[in-house]
Every structure is written in C-alpha cells, then in structure tokens.
Amino acid sequence: MDTKPSFFSVRYDLIQVGQALSFDLFVNSSVVKGKEKFVRIFPQGGVLQKEDLEEFHRKYFQLYIPEEQRRIYLRSLMKSEADDVQKTTVIKEAALQYLHNIFDKDKEFSTELLAKNIEGCREVVEGMVDVLDHHNIDSLRNLIANLSFHDFYTYDHSINVSMYCISIYKTINPKASRKELMHAGLGGLLHDLGKIKIPTHILNNPGGLTDEEYQMIKQHPDFGLDLLLGGHCEVSSDIDLKIVARVVHEHHENFDGTGYPKKLKGKDEIHLLARVCTIADFFDAITTKRSYSEVLQIPDAMNTMRKFRGIKLDPTIFDIFDQHVRYVRAESAKDLRLADHFDPTIPYAKLPIEEIKKFEKEMDFGKIKVVETGKKKEAKKA
Incomplete structure (x- = not known):
C-alpha cells in the first residue's frame, strides 16, 4: 500500500x-x-x-x-478576510479532491476510505455553510458562475448541487440549525455517490445512452444507499448517515410517484432534503455551463421547470425557490418544453428540449364546445 x-x-x-x-x-x-x-x-x-x-x-x-x-487549512481560511470567491474556490478544490478520492477507479474501494472522505466532505460543507450565510439563492448563482469547471460532470455538478441545497433549505426554513444545513449540503454533495459503481465511459458520455446503459445509471440510488448503510461505514456521531442516505436514495423520486427507484410519492414518502435536492439537481443541470453543452437562460429555465411543478418537483418548495430567483417574470420569447424523460444524471450533449409552436397552443380554436343548458344540468343533478 x-x-x-x-x-x-x-x-x-x-x-x-x-x-x-x-x-x-x-x-x-x-x-x-x-x-x-x-x-x-x-x-x-x-x-x-x-x-x-x-x-x-x-x-x-x-x-x-x-x-x-x-x-x-480550510477551517483557518474560513476565519480569514479572504473574499467569498476566494474561499469558495478553495472549498471547491477541497471538495474535488475528496470526491476524486471516493470515485478514483485506481484506488481499491473500502468503507474506511469512504468514511474518511465523508469526514472531509463534511468539513467542506461546513465551509459552504459559512460562506453562504450571507448569500441568497440568486447571489449564489453569481458565485457559482465565477468558479472554474472541469470535464468530469459528476464532480462540478455535485458541488453546485450541494451549495444550492444549503441555500434552498435555508430559504424554506430560515431557522434551520447549522447541523440541518450541514446535512442538506452533505446530501447534495454525495447525492450521486452510487455512480461509483457505474463505468466512467457511461457517466461521461454526452453522445447519448443506450436503453441498457440508462437502466444501469438508474441503479445508482440503490448503489449509493448500500454504500452508506450496507457496509458499516463509521463516521462522526454528528453526521446522521441515515438522513444522507435518504437524500442519496430518493433524489430521483418524482413528487407524483413516477420516479425511481421506488416510485415514492409526495411529501409523506419522500424526505424533505431529497425533495430539495431534486430541485437543486434539476436547476443546476439546465443552467450551469458545461464544456460540451449549452444551457438555458434563467427565465427559460424557470418557465421550463414550472411545467414539472407537482410532477417531478415539490410544488411548495418550487414556488419558494421561484420567488427567490431573480429574473424578468414575463412570458419568454420561446415557450420551451423539456422532454418528460429528462434526467439530470445524464450529461447531455444537447438538452432534450423543444419549442412549443404557437399553433400547438391554439389547437382548441374552432372546436365546437357543448354548453349544457340549465335544464340539462338540473336533470343530471336529479
């Protein structure tokens, strides 16, 4: 060794x-x-x-x-007078290293290795909580825009999702404790942990996946759950692995029960932090620039996400999120529709999105509508 x-x-x-x-x-x-x-x-x-x-x-x-x-070093930096971009850059570098340690295919995986790097990830998230203390959802977008990105989709995306999870949870629960914010961020940072067991050429393939490859990717929530709870992973007592595991396992469950892997439904079955992570995951996937993919501008992104309100996304959390993202709330020049099969896990070369043509919205025009008279209504009641 x-x-x-x-x-x-x-x-x-x-x-x-x-x-x-x-x-x-x-x-x-x-x-x-x-x-x-x-x-x-x-x-x-x-x-x-x-x-x-x-x-x-x-x-x-x-x-x-x-x-x-x-x-x-990370702790000492958080107490320094460095600006937020400098601090976040160092936080991101540390997160990249810990994620690399976890995902490195050249290292022999063990629960000890995982536990050690989860502890490091916790330190990273603590730093995020400190930096984001005086940032809202909107200013966080600008902070992320100032950070460099890398070619491995999973790393950058997970770090962004972690910061969005902290910010969104703090917004829906202004009295959230530091420990709650830490779990929100740690769940976001590790939400794709199960991808360890997915071949890299599938994870980084923007050219489209076969049905078989996609079915393999859809197993990553189960893989992540097993890695956290099935191998006696021992971490500090202030980290509740069961909470983190639920975020990892449930972040692809849809609010209407059509998601995976268990088709859980609504706020009674899907953990609150998992529902927060779903929105963070979705938003970052369609708005953050990748080296191989164009993204949506904020008005188009929010209009697009709104179509999934109550379907993929918790409507209450989405409405709060929507209220705290600054953009011109006018009808977009384009009415865009994202494919129902869209999955933030996949690094699309091109988002599966299309413009809804005007004539589609006017298909009802000219149809004969049957209007019931008062007598018919009364007869039906009788």
Missing part, C-alpha cells in the same frame, strides 16, 4: 500572517522535472510574519501543505 504523503498547493495571498499557523508549509526542492522532494520550511504553530512570506515568495514559486492538514 502506498503510504507516501501527498501535498496540495496553496496561494500566497491566502496564507495568514501575524498569527500562529495551524498547518505546516513545504516547498518542492527537487530540481529534476517530474520528481518531487518536499521539504518543510515553516512549522505548524509558528507565527509567520509578512516579511517571511514575502521572502518565501521571492525564493519559491509555490508553497504546499500536507494533504492530511487540508481540513485544518
């Missing part, structure tokens, strides 16, 4: 000075390309002065922190 320590790079402008550092600082001293030899240049607990950091900047191109101290 490879026990060689790993490191991640850190920006100079995000290192605090004038106070004790909670992490070690390293440099790569190797002069051989492709080789790494990390040497510690400043110890954890030492007080780094501005002059020290400036000297490091002159001498070294890049500073590094041990991977095992990433969570400590």
Whole structure:
C-alpha cells in the first residue's frame, strides 16, 4: 500500500500572517522535472510574519501543505478576510479532491476510505455553510458562475448541487440549525455517490445512452444507499448517515410517484432534503455551463421547470425557490418544453428540449364546445 504523503498547493495571498499557523508549509526542492522532494520550511504553530512570506515568495514559486492538514487549512481560511470567491474556490478544490478520492477507479474501494472522505466532505460543507450565510439563492448563482469547471460532470455538478441545497433549505426554513444545513449540503454533495459503481465511459458520455446503459445509471440510488448503510461505514456521531442516505436514495423520486427507484410519492414518502435536492439537481443541470453543452437562460429555465411543478418537483418548495430567483417574470420569447424523460444524471450533449409552436397552443380554436343548458344540468343533478 502506498503510504507516501501527498501535498496540495496553496496561494500566497491566502496564507495568514501575524498569527500562529495551524498547518505546516513545504516547498518542492527537487530540481529534476517530474520528481518531487518536499521539504518543510515553516512549522505548524509558528507565527509567520509578512516579511517571511514575502521572502518565501521571492525564493519559491509555490508553497504546499500536507494533504492530511487540508481540513485544518480550510477551517483557518474560513476565519480569514479572504473574499467569498476566494474561499469558495478553495472549498471547491477541497471538495474535488475528496470526491476524486471516493470515485478514483485506481484506488481499491473500502468503507474506511469512504468514511474518511465523508469526514472531509463534511468539513467542506461546513465551509459552504459559512460562506453562504450571507448569500441568497440568486447571489449564489453569481458565485457559482465565477468558479472554474472541469470535464468530469459528476464532480462540478455535485458541488453546485450541494451549495444550492444549503441555500434552498435555508430559504424554506430560515431557522434551520447549522447541523440541518450541514446535512442538506452533505446530501447534495454525495447525492450521486452510487455512480461509483457505474463505468466512467457511461457517466461521461454526452453522445447519448443506450436503453441498457440508462437502466444501469438508474441503479445508482440503490448503489449509493448500500454504500452508506450496507457496509458499516463509521463516521462522526454528528453526521446522521441515515438522513444522507435518504437524500442519496430518493433524489430521483418524482413528487407524483413516477420516479425511481421506488416510485415514492409526495411529501409523506419522500424526505424533505431529497425533495430539495431534486430541485437543486434539476436547476443546476439546465443552467450551469458545461464544456460540451449549452444551457438555458434563467427565465427559460424557470418557465421550463414550472411545467414539472407537482410532477417531478415539490410544488411548495418550487414556488419558494421561484420567488427567490431573480429574473424578468414575463412570458419568454420561446415557450420551451423539456422532454418528460429528462434526467439530470445524464450529461447531455444537447438538452432534450423543444419549442412549443404557437399553433400547438391554439389547437382548441374552432372546436365546437357543448354548453349544457340549465335544464340539462338540473336533470343530471336529479
């Protein structure tokens, strides 16, 4: 087993000075390309002065922190004066690393590996809760727009969904506790956990899936549930894996009972956080730019989602969500219809959407309507 320590790079402008550092600082001293030899240049607990950091900047191109101290660094960053874009960028980098550790096909999967990285994901979500404390749903869209995206759909999408889940839940429950917000975000971040068992070439194929491949993808909620609850995954007592597992298992259940994997229906059968995740999942899938897919503008996206109100989406949560997304509430130049089979899990090369032509909406024009007279109505009542 490879026990060689790993490191991640850190920006100079995000290192605090004038106070004790909670992490070690390293440099790569190797002069051989492709080789790494990390040497510690400043110890954890030492007080780094501005002059020290400036000297490091002159001498070294890049500073590094041990991977095992990433969570400590993340906590210290949240207390710093860095702006929200800088903080969210670091949060996203940490989330990407933890998700990569979980999904990495080259690593032998184990419940211990999963548990360790869920703990890391929890730290990431705690950071999200802090950053999003003074953001609403609308300003979160702008924050996400300032972040870079990657080619692996699952990672970026899961991070965005996590932030939307926190923001939506905070909106529908303004008195939500920090722990509740953490579970909302953790459920969103891990909602596609079951994709671990789906081949990568299927997950990243924007060219369309066969029926057989799609049936395989539809198993990912069951896979995720089993990974969390079927393998004795042990995490901190403040993480309720049963709640997270319900989000993972139920986020593709439709409000009208037509979803998968169990065809659960309504608020009595589908967990509240799963219903929140469904809206976050849907919204991000059709509005966030991917390298291979065009997306909908906000007015078109909201008009499109509204057609699924009470079908795929919880109508009460959607209405609150709709009220907190800023856009021009006028009839769109195009009346768009998203295919009923649309599934946010699939990285479409092109969204399955079409414009509803004007004549379709006017098909009733000219039809003879039978209007019952008062006598006929009375006869029916009798």
